[in-house]
Amino acid sequence: MERRAGKRIACIVQYDGTLFNGWQIQNSGRTVQGDIEDALKVLSGKSVRITASGRTDAGVHARGQVFHFDLPVDIPLKRICGGLNGIMDRDASVINAYQVPDDFHARYSAVEREYRYYIHNHPCSSPFALNRAMWVKEKLDLQYLENLADFCRGENDFASFCKKRESEDINTVRTIKDISFTENNSLIEIKIVGNAFLHNMIRIMVGTFVELHNNNDDPSRVKEILDKRDRIYGGKTAPPSGLYLHRIAYDPELETFDGAF
Amino acid sequence: MERRAGKRIACIVQYDGTLFNGWQIQNSGRTVQGDIEDALKVLSGKSVRITASGRTDAGVHARGQVFHFDLPVDIPLKRICGGLNGIMDRDASVINAYQVPDDFHARYSAVEREYRYYIHNHPCSSPFALNRAMWVKEKLDLQYLENLADFCRGENDFASFCKKRESEDINTVRTIKDISFTENNSLIEIKIVGNAFLHNMIRIMVGTFVELHNNNDDPSRVKEILDKRDRIYGGKTAPPSGLYLHRIAYDPELETFDGAF
Numbered sequence: 001m002e003r004r005a006g007k008r009i010a011c012i013v014q015y016d017g018t019l020f021n022g023w024q025i026q027n028s029g030r031t032v033q034g035d036i037e038d039a040l041k042v043l044s045g046k047s048v049r050i051t052a053s054g055r056t057d058a059g060v061h062a063r064g065q066v067f068h069f070d071l072p073v074d075i076p077l078k079r080i081c082g083g084l085n086g087i088m089d090r091d092a093s094v095i096n097a098y099q100v101p102d103d104f105h106a107r108y109s110a111v112e113r114e115y116r117y118y119i120h121n122h123p124c125s126s127p128f129a130l131n132r133a134m135w136v137k138e139k140l141d142l143q144y145l146e147n148l149a150d151f152c153r154g155e156n157d158f159a160s161f162c163k164k165r166e167s168e169d170i171n172t173v174r175t176i177k178d179i180s181f182t183e184n185n186s187l188i189e190i191k192i193v194g195n196a197f198l199h200n201m202i203r204i205m206v207g208t209f210v211e212l213h214n215n216n217d218d219p220s221r222v223k224e225i226l227d228k229r230d231r232i233y234g235g236k237t238a239p240p241s242g243l244y245l246h247r248i249a250y251d252p253e254l255e256t257f258d259g260a261f
Numbered sequence: 262m263e264r265r266a267g268k269r270i271a272c273i274v275q276y277d278g279t280l281f282n283g284w285q286i287q288n289s290g291r292t293v294q295g296d297i298e299d300a301l302k303v304l305s306g307k308s309v310r311i312t313a314s315g316r317t318d319a320g321v322h323a324r325g326q327v328f329h330f331d332l333p334v335d336i337p338l339k340r341i342c343g344g345l346n347g348i349m350d351r352d353a354s355v356i357n358a359y360q361v362p363d364d365f366h367a368r369y370s371a372v373e374r375e376y377r378y379y380i381h382n383h384p385c386s387s388p389f390a391l392n393r394a395m396w397v398k399e400k401l402d403l404q405y406l407e408n409l410a411d412f413c414r415g416e417n418d419f420a421s422f423c424k425k426r427e428s429e430d431i432n433t434v435r436t437i438k439d440i441s442f443t444e445n446n447s448l449i450e451i452k453i454v455g456n457a458f459l460h461n462m463i464r465i466m467v468g469t470f471v472e473l474h475n476n477n478d479d480p481s482r483v484k485e486i487l488d489k490r491d492r493i494y495g496g497k498t499a500p501p502s503g504l505y506l507h508r509i510a511y512d513p514e515l516e517t518f519d520g521a522f
Contacts, residue, residue, distance in 0.1 A: 014388055014389065015388055015389070016388040016389060043465075063389075078384075081384070081385055082385075085385055085386060090386055090388060090391050091388045091391065092388060093385050093386050093387055093388055094385065095387070103313075122356065123339075123342070123521075123522050124342055124343075124346055124354050124355065124356045124522075125351055125354045126275055126354055126356070127276055127277040127322075127351060127352045127353060127354055128275065128277060128322075128324075130351050130352065173352075213324060238368075238458055261383075261384050261385075
C-alpha cells in the first residue's frame with residue numbers, strides 16, 4: 001500500500017496587490033502564487049504547487065484569500081505561518097493555516113465569496129486611499145447606488161459585466177446574495193456577497209454604477225444594461241486598487257478545522 | 262495707508278508620513294512643510310512661509326494637520342487645494358482651505374488636539390498595517406489598557422513620557438481629556454484627546470502600556486512611572502507608523518469660516 005506523501009493544508013493569506021502582477025504565476029512579473037510557492041520550497045525543501053479559491057488580477061488586494069496544498073513533509077501549522085512570513089516580503093502575509101481533510105479544495109469547496117470595494121469620495125485625493133481605493137470626486141448619493149443595486153441582487157445573467165472574450169465561452173449566470181453600502185469619513189465601502197463572480201464582474205459593476213450616477217441616469221438603466229448581455233453596454237472597469245477579496249466561506253467553515261491560531 | 266499684501270488662509274492637510282523626514286524643514290531630507298512651501302511658490306510665484314499646528318516626526322501620519330499662511334496674491338480657495346495637490350506628490354493632500362481672520366494662528370489658536378494610535382494585534386503581520394500601525398503579536402487585553410489609561414486621564418506631569426532633553430526646559434504638565442480603545446478585526450484604535458502634547462508623549466505612553474501589559478504588571482505601575490517624572494522609567498517609544506494627527510480643534514471651529522468645499 002502506498003503511503004500518503006503528506007497532508008492537506010489550507011491557508012488564509014492577505015496581500016496588498018499593488019506590487020503584484022496578480023495571483024497566478026505568469027511568464028514574467030512577481031505574483032502572489034509565485035512568492036508563496038518559492039517560500040514553500042525554501043521551507044519544505046520540495047516543490048509544492050498551491051491552489052487558490054480563485055485568481056485575483058494585478059493590483060487587487062486580499063484580506064482572506066484561501067489556498068490549499070499537500071505538504072510533503074511534516075511542519076507544525078504555526079511554523080508554516082511563521083516560516084512563510086519570515087521568507088516572503090511583507091506585502092503578503094499568511095495569517096492562519098489549517099489541517100483540512102484530503103478532499104478539501106480551496107476553489108471547489110467554496111460555497112460563498114465576499115468582496116469589498118472602496119471608493120474615496122472627496123473633491124481632493126487622499127494619501128491613505130492611494131493604491132487602496134478608487135477616487136471619485138463627485139459626491140455620490142448612496143440611496144441612488146442602493147437603487148441600482150436592487151436591480152443586481154439575486155440570480156442574473158451578468159454577461160454585460162464580464163470580460164467580453166470570456167463571457168462567450170461560459171455560463172454567465174451568477175447569484176448576488178447581498179450588496180450593501182456604508183460610508184465613513186469620505187470612504188464608501190461596498191460589500192458584495194455571491195456564490196461566485198465572473199472575471200472583472202465587480203469592477204465593471206462598480207464602474208457602471210459610478211457612470212450611471214454621474215450621468216444622472218434613471219436607476220432602471222442598469223436593468224436594461226444587464227438585459228443586453230453584452231459587455232459593450234456596461235460602464236468602464238473600475239480600478240483594481242479598490243477591490244479586496246474579503247472572505248471565502250466553506251461548509252463546514254475553515255475555522256472548524258485545527259488551526260495555527 | 263498701507264494696503265495688506267494678501268489674506269490669511271488655513272488649510273487642512275493629510276499625509277502618509279512614511280517617506281517624509283517629518284513636518285519641519287530640515288537641512289536635508291524631504292519634509293511635508295518643504296513640499297508644501299515649494300508647491301506654494303510654484304502656485305503663487307512668491308516664497309510663502311507656512312506655520313503648522315505642531316510638528317510631526319518622521320513616519321508619523323496626519324489626517325487633519327492644519328497650517329496657515331498669508332497669501333501674497335489672490336487665488337480662489339478651490340484653486341489652492343487643486344493647485345497644491347496637482348503639484349505635490351500624492352502622499353500629501355490638502356483637503357480643504359479656509360479664509361480665516363488675520364489673527365488666526367494654526368498653533369496658538371488651537372484649543373484641542375486629537376491623535377489616534379493604531380496597533381495591529383495578531384500573531385502574523387499584516388500587509389495593510391505595514392508602515393501604518395504598530396505590530397503587537399501578544400493578544401492585548403483592552404480592559405487592562407483601559408485600567409492603565411485611567412491613571413493618565415486629566416492633568417498630570419508627563420515628564421516620564423517626554424524626550425528627556427526637552428523635558429528639562431519646559432513645563433511638562435499636560436491635560437489628557439480622553440483616552441479610549443476600540444478593536445475591529447485585529448486592529449486596535451486608541452483615541453487620545455488633549456489640550457497639547459509633549460514631544461513623543463503619545464508614542465512613549467503607548468510603548469509603556471504595551472510593556473506593562475506584556476510584563477503583566479499591576480496597572481497602578483503606570484502611576485508610579487508618572488510620579489517619577491523621569492523618562493528613564495517610561496517604556497520604549499512606540500513606532501511612529503502607528504501615530505496619526507487626527508484633528509485640531511479651534512474656537513470657533515475652522516469649518517465656520519469660508520471654505521473651498
